[in-house]
Amino acid sequence: MTSQSIADAVVPALGETPTFKIGDVVRTGTRFPVGHYRLPMYLRGKSAVIERVIATMGVDNEEEGFGRNAGSKGHYYRIAIPLKQIWTDYRGPASDSLRVEVFENWLERV
Amino acid sequence: MGTVGDDNDHDGHDHDHGHGDAGHGHPHEEIFIADAPGYYDLMETAVRELLIERRLFGADEIRRQIEVLDSRTPALGAKVVARAWVDEGFRRRLLEDGRKGCEELGITFYDDTQLIVLENTPKVHNLIVCTLCSCYPRPVLGLPPDWYKLKPYRARAVYEPRAVLEEFGTRIPDDVEIIVSDSTAMVRYLVLPMRPPGTETMSEEDLGALVTRDAMIGVIPVEYPKEAA
Numbered sequence: 129m130t131s132q133s134i135a136d137a138v139v140p141a142l143g144e145t146p147t148f149k150i151g152d153v154v155r156t157g158t159r160f161p162v163g164h165y166r167l168p169m170y171l172r173g174k175s176a177v178i179e180r181v182i183a184t185m186g187v188d189n190e191e192e193g194f195g196r197n198a199g200s201k202g203h204y205y206r207i208a209i210p211l212k213q214i215w216t217d218y219r220g221p222a223s224d225s226l227r228v229e230v231f232e233n234w235l236e237r238v
Numbered sequence: 239m240g241t242v243g244d245d246n247d248h249d250g251h252d253h254d255h256g257h258g259d260a261g262h263g264h265p266h267e268e269i270f271i272a273d274a275p276g277y278y279d280l281m282e283t284a285v286r287e288l289l290i291e292r293r294l295f296g297a298d299e300i301r302r303q304i305e306v307l308d309s310r311t312p313a314l315g316a317k318v319v320a321r322a323w324v325d326e327g328f329r330r331r332l333l334e335d336g337r338k339g340c341e342e343l344g345i346t347f348y349d350d351t352q353l354i355v356l357e358n359t360p361k362v363h364n365l366i367v368c369t370l371c372s373c374y375p376r377p378v379l380g381l382p383p384d385w386y387k388l389k390p391y392r393a394r395a396v397y398e399p400r401a402v403l404e405e406f407g408t409r410i411p412d413d414v415e416i417i418v419s420d421s422t423a424m425v426r427y428l429v430l431p432m433r434p435p436g437t438e439t440m441s442e443e444d445l446g447a448l449v450t451r452d453a454m455i456g457v458i459p460v461e462y463p464k465e466a467a
Contacts, residue, residue: 166423168369170396183335184352186424204424206354211396211418220400223415229425 164193176207312451320446365456367395373421
C-alpha cells in the first residue's frame with residue numbers, strides 16, 4: 129500500500145482537517161461576546177484572504193480563558209486584510225496590509 | 239516579584255555607581271519605593287502566597303520561572319538572525335517553521351507558542367504589534383519594551399504604521415509594502431531584518447552584534463556601521 133492509498137482509506141473526523149485553504153475568501157464574525165475574546169474589535173466583520181493554515185491545531189483561547197476548552201482543538205488561520213479596507217481614511221499605499229491569526233469559529237466562508 | 243529597587247543596600251554593587259559625580263552621567267536620588275503597594279501588587283502577592291500555601295506551587299518554581307525569563311534576551315534573537323544570514327538552509331527552515339528553527343539552536347518554547355519568522359526584503363517591510371495586550375516572542379527576545387505594551391503604539395501601529403516608523407527614524411518608501419502582524423493568540427512573530435550591505439565578510443558572531451531588539455520588532459533596520467549612540 130502506498131502512503132497515498134493509506135490516506136485515502138482514512139476518514140478524518142469532523143474538524144480534523146482545516147475548513148479553509150490558502151486563498152479562500154472569508155469574512156470575520158460580527159459578534160460581541162462579553163469577556164475574553166481574541167479577535168480585536170477593529171477586525172470584526174472584515175473580508176479577508178486565508179494566507180496560511182497554522183500547522184499545529186490549538187485550543188480556542190476564548191474558551192481556555194474560562195477553563196472550558198476540555199482539550200478540544202481547532203485550526204488557526206493567518207488571514208490578510210488590506211489596511212485601506214480596515215480604515216477608509218488610511219493614507220498609505222493600497223499595498224499596505226495587516227495579518228492576524230484567527231481561530232476558525234470567527235471565520236465564515238464568503 | 240513585581241517590585242524592584244526595594245533593596246537599598248548598595249554594598250553588593252559590582253560597579254562604581256558614582257552617585258552625584260560625572261562617572262555615572264546623571265546624579266539621582268537613592269532608589270527606593272515610597273508608595274504603598276498598589277491594587278495589582280497586593281493581588282499578585284496574595285495569589286502567590288495562596289498558591290504556595292496550598293502547595294500548588296513552590297517558591298522555587300516561581301524563582302526558576304523568573305530565571306527562565308531572565309535567560310531570554312534580544313541576544314538570543316540576534317543569534318537566530320545572524321545564523322539565518324550566513325546559513326541558507328537554516329534560513330529556509332526558519333521561515334518554514336520559526337519555532338523549529340529556533341529549537342534547532344537550543345531555544346525552547348516554554349510558553350508553547352508557535353513562531354512565524356517574517357522576512358524583510360527590498361519589497362516588504364514587516365512590523366509586529368499586539369493590539370489586545372502584549373503578546374511578544376518572549377522565548378527568543380525576552381520581555382517586551384514598555385512602549386510595545388503601551389496603548390499609543392498598539393493603536394497606531396495598525397492604523398498609521400508609516401507614521402509610527404518615521405518616529406523611530408525609519409522611512410519606508412511607498413513602493414515597499416508594509417505588513418503589520420497583530421499577535422492575538424498562540425502565534426508570535428519575529429522579524430528577520432535585511433542583512434546590511436558591507437557585512438559580506440563579517441563572522442556570524444560579529445553579525446549577531448549588529449542586530450538589535452527593535453530591528454526584530456520591525457521598527458528599525460539593522461545598520462552597519464552602527465550609528466554612534
